[in-house]
Amino acid sequence: MAGDVEAPQPTQPTDAQQRHEAQMLGYVLGLFFFYVLHDALQERAFRTPGFEFGWFMTAVEIGTMFVCALAWEGGLAALRRRREADETATPAAARNYLALLVFAIALSQGTGSVALQHVNYPVKVAFKSCKLVPTMAFSRYIVRDGKRYGVDDYAAALFMCVGLALLSAADLAAHAERDTQAAGLMLLVVAVCSDAVIPNLQEKLLRGLKLPLGSMVVLSNAGSFLVVLAFIAATGELGRAVAYLRVHQDAALWLLAQGLVGYAGLRCYLNVIRGLSGVAGVLATSARKVVTLVLSFILFKKPFTGSHATALAVLAVGVGLGIRAKHRKPR
Template sequence: MNGSRKYISISVPDAPDSMSPHIKSAEQLRVIGFNLGDCSRSMQFAICVTGVFVFYLVYGYLQELIFSLEGFKPFGWYLTLVQFAFYSTFGLVELQFTQDKRRRIPWKTYMMIAFLTVATMGLSNTSLGYLNYPTQVIFKCCKLIPVMIGGVFIQGKRYNFIDVSAALCMSFGLIWFTLADSKVAPNFNFAGIALISMALCADAAIGNVQEKAMKLHNGSNSEMVLYSYSIGFLYILMGLVCTHGLGPAFVFCSRHLLETYGYAFVFSLTGYFGISFVLALIKLFGALIAVTVTTGRKAMTIGLSFLFFSKPFTLHYIWSGLLVLIGIFLNIYSKNKDIIRLPSLTDIRNKIRKRQMRPTSERV
């Protein structure tokens, strides 16, 4: 989902006016046929935000709608196979409109990226057979946790107090949300928690691998999508054939063509378009703005899920969700202290004193 997700992790300056020279070309500012280079800054922002919200909200709605079809829940991996087939086709079509069609990134790297992509999206899709959609989205918001754990044990990193506080807020929010879900959801299963947790770990690793490959070999977005998803398609196909899961899924979907293949096409198309606008938002306005917009989109997705699909609700969902949002804010603040300057206690005290010293007429 999030399809977000997230195909390619790109490191760019956070300041809006400090774009790299290669980003300023009209060709690289083109998103699904629209040339954003000819628009004003405010119009660029409005178009990108609208694209992120519209396409990803439709993406999330269709993903939950597909799994609401009675009898479909065991076929999450087959949905991922179909999704990868569509993404590979979209990447091939997009590559035809680029001037340089050469493959720059080695096959060995693509095989690793494809494996991580399969794990991320396949496990995420399959987890919906066991979890409520809001619970899945909440878990996907907490990618920081496996990133920090991997950083400590693999790279020996040290994190400051704010980073640790962010991870703790997310952890307690996840625990609270999961406990609430287990009490009110009749079909709750801890297998879903295990699946989405493994998907998170793979998602935390894939961004670093993709970013390193893109920088080292100067590969294009369309090349990355085409080769990683086409190889991933072969991985899933072999897995389904070996586990004898291809036949039953194909028979079931052939009986519900519109509810499976039809919805899956729109589901894949909106996910593909959505990530294009996320990448454009990162390139034009920086990672801070992009994370803020995508976090708001995820919060709205959860609200719409409760609105459109009947499911039990408890106020514990709200408090645990807010705790996760606090953790996300702390993480954003930790990485952008030079941009986000929170008022200190001294600043607040000085403002109160100045206000008290002003005449009563001015204060009113």
């Protein structure tokens, strides 16, 4: 009839949208695979007898990432051309944010690695899973894109924090070396706060200032490597670690492999940030850390109690709520 009004037809995703979603899914799957392998290699390195060089491990990993990024980008000449072509961004602002990113990466990775000398690996992973809380807080002041967080976001953060507390308590009860736990937990607090700044700075550089991804990876890892290298040279850890690796050459292989798969995971992670957001990157890494926790108990035969199971379940609920909140938001 002439007076009838046709019901609106549901809009179908365009080919470009479908390609984008397929790419993001591929990057998320790659992030899971490479970062889970990275975490397993990191724990394996610390299980080499006598290995207690967390800052040196950080230097090797960041240095390997720098070399890989430089090779991927085609060398210094290609990097220079990229930087010269990117005059649309504010150079001073980009340099300032890059400087902050350099120190945040060095501090986050260094303190996180050193913490493994004091705490069990699952405690470190659980702490890192809870960086969603400070990431959400810092997002409003660094990215400044008007994002607002709903009930699901804050519920996810709450469950993650409760799961962290339960897992830490369970690990304390299962191990006798409690005197070293306090130092490890303090280092993890610093690592998590530093780590929460990183995705926001990366999002600001990639999406806000339009800095090419390759340029950001090369420059940030180069700067972080120099900072950590200067630190371990000043403290004497560099000399002790080199002497150790001369005797335990297998540990050097674990460190190199860790850096290589870490770079592959970083590329996937940064593409998720560029294609979605910094918070989306944190949610993806938080979800894969639940898998890492379970595999850590299975592969390395750690004591696993009912308290550990309860803590992991609460963490899983928090990660699930975070993913649900991200999925329900309009794109």
